[in-house]
Amino acid sequence: xxxxxxxxxxxxxxxxxxxxxxxxxxxxxxxxxxxxxxxxxxxxxxxxxxxxxxxxxxxxxxxxxxxxxxxxxxxxxxxxxxxxxxxxxxxxxxxxxxxxxxxxxxxxxxxxxxxxxxxxxxxxxxxxxxxxxxxxxxxxxxxxxxxxxxxxxxxxxxxxxxxxxxxxxxxxxxxxxxxxxxxxxxxxxxxxxxxxxxxxxxxxxxxxxxxxxxxxxxxxxxxxxxxxxxxxxxxxxxxxxxxxxxxxxxxxxxxxxxxxxxxxxxxxxxxxxxxxxxxxxxxxxxxxxxxxxxxxxxxxxxxxxxxxxxxxxxxxxxxxxxxxxxxxxxxxxxxxxxxxxxxxxxxxxxxxxxxxxxxxxxxxxxxxxxxxxxxxxxxxxxxxxxxxxxxxxxxxxxxxxxxxxxxxxxxxxxxxxxxxxxxxxxxxxxxxxxxxxxxxxxxxxxxxxxxxxxxxxxxxxxxxxxxxxxxxxxxxxxxxxxxxxxxxxxxxxxxxxxxxx
Amino acid sequence: xxxxxxxxxxxxxxxxxxxxxxxxxxxxxxxxxxxxxxxxxxxxxxxxxxxxxxxxxxxxxxxxxxxxxxxxxxxxxxxxxxxxxxxxxxxxxxxxxxxxxxxxxxxxxxxxxxxxxxxxxxxxxxxxxxxxxxxxxxxxxxxxxxxxxxxxxxxxxxxxxxxxxxxxxxxxxxxxxxxxxxxxxxxxxxxxxxxxxxxxxxxxxxxxxxxxxxxxxxxxxxxxxxxxxxxxxxxxxxxxxxxxxxxx
Numbered sequence: 001x002x003x004x005x006x007x008x009x010x011x012x013x014x015x016x017x018x019x020x021x022x023x024x025x026x027x028x029x030x031x032x033x034x035x036x037x038x039x040x041x042x043x044x045x046x047x048x049x050x051x052x053x054x055x056x057x058x059x060x061x062x063x064x065x066x067x068x069x070x071x072x073x074x075x076x077x078x079x080x081x082x083x084x085x086x087x088x089x090x091x092x093x094x095x096x097x098x099x100x101x102x103x104x105x106x107x108x109x110x111x112x113x114x115x116x117x118x119x120x121x122x123x124x125x126x127x128x129x130x131x132x133x134x135x136x137x138x139x140x141x142x143x144x145x146x147x148x149x150x151x152x153x154x155x156x157x158x159x160x161x162x163x164x165x166x167x168x169x170x171x172x173x174x175x176x177x178x179x180x181x182x183x184x185x186x187x188x189x190x191x192x193x194x195x196x197x198x199x200x201x202x203x204x205x206x207x208x209x210x211x212x213x214x215x216x217x218x219x220x221x222x223x224x225x226x227x228x229x230x231x232x233x234x235x236x237x238x239x240x241x242x243x244x245x246x247x248x249x250x251x252x253x254x255x256x257x258x259x260x261x262x263x264x265x266x267x268x269x270x271x272x273x274x275x276x277x278x279x280x281x282x283x284x285x286x287x288x289x290x291x292x293x294x295x296x297x298x299x300x301x302x303x304x305x306x307x308x309x310x311x312x313x314x315x316x317x318x319x320x321x322x323x324x325x326x327x328x329x330x331x332x333x334x335x336x337x338x339x340x341x342x343x344x345x346x347x348x349x350x351x352x353x354x355x356x357x358x359x360x361x362x363x364x365x366x367x368x369x370x371x372x373x374x375x376x377x378x379x380x381x382x383x384x385x386x387x388x389x390x391x392x393x394x395x396x397x398x399x400x401x402x403x404x405x406x407x408x409x410x411x412x413x414x415x416x417x418x419x420x421x422x423x424x425x426x427x428x429x430x431x432x433x434x435x436x437x438x439x440x441x442x443x444x445x446x447x448x449x450x451x452x453x454x455x456x457x458x459x460x461x462x463x464x465x466x467x468x469x470x471x472x473x474x475x476x477x478x479x480x481x482x483x484x485x486x487x488x489x490x491x492x493x494x495x496x497x498x499x500x501x
Numbered sequence: 502x503x504x505x506x507x508x509x510x511x512x513x514x515x516x517x518x519x520x521x522x523x524x525x526x527x528x529x530x531x532x533x534x535x536x537x538x539x540x541x542x543x544x545x546x547x548x549x550x551x552x553x554x555x556x557x558x559x560x561x562x563x564x565x566x567x568x569x570x571x572x573x574x575x576x577x578x579x580x581x582x583x584x585x586x587x588x589x590x591x592x593x594x595x596x597x598x599x600x601x602x603x604x605x606x607x608x609x610x611x612x613x614x615x616x617x618x619x620x621x622x623x624x625x626x627x628x629x630x631x632x633x634x635x636x637x638x639x640x641x642x643x644x645x646x647x648x649x650x651x652x653x654x655x656x657x658x659x660x661x662x663x664x665x666x667x668x669x670x671x672x673x674x675x676x677x678x679x680x681x682x683x684x685x686x687x688x689x690x691x692x693x694x695x696x697x698x699x700x701x702x703x704x705x706x707x708x709x710x711x712x713x714x715x716x717x718x719x720x721x722x723x724x725x726x727x728x729x730x731x732x733x734x735x736x737x738x739x740x741x742x743x744x745x746x747x748x749x
Contacts (some may be wrong), residue, residue, distance in 0.1 A: 008610045012596070012603075019598040325655070326592065329611040330583040404741030470502050495561055496517075499592075 001338075005331040009339025013313050015277055017343060024307040029346050031301045031355035034122040036362040054462030058239040061193065061205040067162045069213050070206075074157045075248070077149070077253040082145025088154065149252060152245035159242075163202060170196035178230065188228045195229045201238040216254055264317035288462065292434045293455035296358065298352050299431040299450065302392060303424060305351020310344040315416035315450045318500075327498065337492040341400055343487070348396035384460040385440045387470065391453050394477040398449075399427060408491045434458040446472035449480055507663050507694030508557065509532040512566035514718075517554050526552040528718035530566070534694045534711075536662070539685060541705045542698040542700050542713030545739060549718040551590060554665050557696070559586040571662045584612060586658030590667035594652075598642035601632060601651040604640065605658050612659035619658070626654040630680055641676075646677035657688075664688055667698045671695055682708060702737040714744045720749040 017023045047310040062070075078085050170192030180194055196202045205228040209215070212223040219442035225247060229240040259268050323479045326336060406423055410416035433439065441459055446452045452473040459466050491497050506646060513530040516523055524740065527551040534540040538696035543560035544550045555561040555735060557568055599736050601625060627633045630650040635643055640651065649669065656664055666685070669676040685688040685708055688695050697708060706726065715723040722744045726737075735741035 004613075012599070012607045016598050017594055017604070022506055113637065135550065320597060321592050322596050324560060324590075325593040325595070328583055328586070328588045329608060330580045330613075331611055485617065499560070 001332065001335055005335040006342065009326070009331060009336055010342040013309075013340055013343040015347075017347065020308065020312055021061060023312060023347070025233055026308045028307045028354060030304060031351045032358045034301075035355060035358045039362050051385045053238060054235070055159075055160050056235065056238075057159045058235060059163060059201075059204040060161045060243070061165050061168045061196070062207065063165055063187070063212055066206060066212075067209045068289040069208055070156065070246075072213065073250045077153050077250050078157075080253055080257065081146055081150065083345035084150045085145065087143060088147045090267060125168065134491065136262070137394060138187070138405045145252075148245075148250035152242070152249040153387065155242050157244040162273065164468055165190075165193070165205060165207075167194045168193055168202060168205070170199070170201060172193070172199070174198065180228070184228065185226055188226055189440045192284055193228055194230075197228065197233070197236055200233065203233075203236045204243065205306060240429055269325075272308065275427045288437070289360075290363070291458045291461040292437065294461060295361070295433045295454040296428075297355055297387075297436040298392065298457065299395065300428050302348045302352040302396050303399050303428050306344050306348035306396065306403050307420060307424070309347040309401030310400060310409040311341060311410075311413055313340045314381045315410040315413045316407075318408075318410075318498075319412050327468030331490045333498075334489055337489045339403070341397075341404060341488065342403060343398055344400035348399050349392065352392050381463060383465070384463060387460050387465075388457050391473070391477075394481050395450070395453050395476065398477060398481040401481060402427070405488040405491050407498070408488070409497055430454070440464060440467060443472070445469075447476055449477065453477065466468045503536070505534045505568075507538070508532070508540070508568070508570055508696065510568040512559065513553060513556055513563050513568055514565035515549075515561060516555060516564045523571065527556070528711075530715065530718075530720050532534065532713050532720060532723055534663075536694050536697060537692045538693045538710045539687055539708045540655060541709030542715065543694055543700075543705065543712055544715035545745065548715045551592075551671060551716050553668060553699065554588070554667050554696065558586055558659055558665055559583055560588075565567075571642065584659070585633065585661055586663045586665055587659070587661040587667055588667075589652055589656045589666075591671070595640040595648055595655070598639060598696055600637045600639055601643075601654070602636045602694045604651060608655050609658050622658055622660070625656060630654050630686065635744045646673050649673055649677060650680065651685060657684070660693075662693060663717075664693060664695045665698075666695065668700065669697075670699065670704065702741065706737055714741060716745050716748045720747070721745070736748050 014359045035237060105321075165187065170190075172195055174191060174194055175198055178194055178198060180189055180191065185207055188205050193202075193205045199202065206225065207227075208225040212225070215223050219288075227240055227243050231240065256271055259266065262268075314323075317326070331339075336497070402423060403420060406419045407416045410419055427450060430448065430450040433451050434454040434457070439455070441455050441464075445455055446469045455471050456466065456469055459469070510530055511612050513527055514525070515527040517527050518524055519678075530549070530553050531612070531647050532540075542550050544552070550638060552561065553585070556563045557570060557575065559575050559582050564574060567576070569575070570582045571585040573585060575582050595601075596607075596745050599607070605623045605626070605746055609622065614622070623636070627636050630653065632647070632650055632654065635647055653666070653669060653670070656666070664685075666681075682704060685695050685697060689710075697704070699705060709726060711725050711728065722732075729740050729744075730737070733743040
């Protein structure tokens with residue numbers, strides 16, 4: 001075998017495929033552009049979705065007396081919990097996500113953000129809230145819970161449009177799969193209400209007994225309120241959540257009043273509670289998510305990078321009648337096969353590397369929105385990266401060999417594409433297993449092609465070095481690669497395949 | 502012992518498929534060509550000409566028989582045979598995204614020519630085929646006549662002992678055809694053997710020293726033009742048809 005011939009053929013094919021727009025797009029442009037575009041697009045879309053869901057008013061049908069009672073309860077809560085209310089108002093301009101984050105981060109202090117938060121409010125309100133904030137005690141667990149309750153109260157006071165139960169028109173039949181449970185009180189047991197919810201005329205219907213407020217005044221009184229909603233409709237579900245949060249918030253507020261009036265200790269109703277400390281930093285959470293996404297993306301881009309060059313240097317050459325020209329040159333079929341394999345192999349590696357580099361740049365170089373980027377502090381250990389790279393080599397070779405065989409067998413580029421598509425499902429879809437969170441990496445999975453690579457890369461990036469799994473994966477992938485290469489080389493020796501047009 | 506013949510084929514046969522699908526593309530082809538000779542290969546479509554030429558050029562392995570090119574066996578020494586021949590047919594295209602200079606350099610490298618020789622040979626062929634104006638233009642931007650010139654130049658980059666040209670002038674205008682015919686003559690003068698397959702009787706009478714007419718996978722006539730005319734009359738086309746009629 002002449003390595004010189006292999007090099008000559010590879011260099012020519014490189015030059016050839018690099019002048020092909022499709023190859024350039026799949027090998028270079030997509031791996032570079034997809035990740036930043038996807039991440040930026042996805043982040044913006046999800047933020048916009050969340051914001052629109054958060055800021056949207058909901059429509060709840062109820063009696064005027066119930067409405068008045070709800071507003072009274074809300075205002076009473078605000079009057080009783082001025083500190084929490086002020087703290088919440090100061091944070092109001094921030095995203096819901098950050099409120100949730102603040103609830104989990106014990107060390108986080110509102111005082112650090114008060115100036116920034118104040119900008120969103122009118123100057124007078126900001127000054128008032130500033131004063132309230134300065135009077136705040138230590139920002140503890142109770143305060144954080146209070147901020148969440150304030151938010152729940154605010155959303156019912158500010159973001160609910162009320163309609164009278166009697167004004168709900170709801171005409172037409174109920175869709176199958178919808179029925180009003182028998183336990184629902186008569187006021188809400190009206191098919192028109194269910195139809196109106198189903199038709200999104202209203203988001204929910206709410207009922208509270210007329211004597212609710214009086215009952216709550218009694219120390220041992222309990223009130224059952226009812227909410228009719230359809231959890232299969234997003235905003236109806238959201239309405240139920242808002243109302244549930246509100247009722248719990250005012251319930252807690254009322255309980256505190258009762259405890260205070262009964263002159264009981266503050267912790268009377270809370271004999272035990274749990275303080276939760278999450279050892280995973282936000283960047284660790286993102287790392288776990290990316291660890292799942294990366295293997296899939298790497299394999300997908302690796303296959304994508306090999307796809308067009310492989311078909312171009314085989315089926316494409318057949319179609320252009322240049323393969324037979326090459327067969328007439330003094331190069332053995334094996335040298336031709338190896339030359340073409342080298343090109344496809346390198347293309348697959350380049351695509352995978354570019355995709356990785358693009359991801360690295362996306363997550364570290366300020367391409368992502370600042371609030372998302374602030375949570376990322378990604379560091380992968382060099383050994384993990386080196387082992388990941390060592391996995392990409394055999395898989396790129398495997399993809400290259402498989403695609404070359406398919407491309408060579410096909411009569412035309414089009415036919416090759418139709419063969420390669422199912423191959424893509426076979427080669428890339430199994431790697432999606434890494435997207436399943438917390439999947440146990442059991443030994444037998446190391447024998448399943450592509451699943452093993454995907455899971456291993458995921459574990460490596462998390463810093464888990466599963467050596468036995470690694471060895472089995474490398475050995476099994478290499479064996480498969482050798483078989484695929486042998487098969488591809490055999491195809492290059494069969495004139496019925498080479499001249500099949 | 503080295504054969505004085507440039508091409509020597511004995512009982513060449515090629516079959517495809519098995520059982521009911523078995524097809525005998527070439528049944529029995531025996532011919533020989535000498536250095537400094539233009540050998541015409543004639544036959545109707547489907548006669549087995551291209552299959553025979555593909556066997557001679559090692560693209561196809563013979564099912565039976567043997568062939569030697571410049572003393573090298575097509576089965577035992579395919580690389581040696583490929584070094585000694587230049588082959589052109591409708592199935593040998595040019596990489597469309599490369600320029601003629603790149604194509605010629607590529608094949609020059611594969612034939613292991615020194616870099617300096619490749620450059621000189623490209624200049625020489627560019628002059629011969631009047632390719633200087635488009636030597637650095639991509640092949641997919643060239644006219645069919647330009648492409649064919651490049652393709653013929655590709656077969657000659659290593660100045661092979663045997664040139665196999667399967668219908669090299671098909672679809673070309675008069676000027677381009679004339680360039681190729683002159684090139685074939687030039688090869689003969691330099692002692693090269695040219696196997697020239699064509700349907701154009703004018704080219705046969707102008708160029709070929711000897712010829713073979715293949716029909717139904719067998720050689721039906723082998724001899725000089727004079728012998729063909731003596732046997733079947735002066736009109737070459739009529740003589741050709743007469744040979745085909747005889748073989749029915």
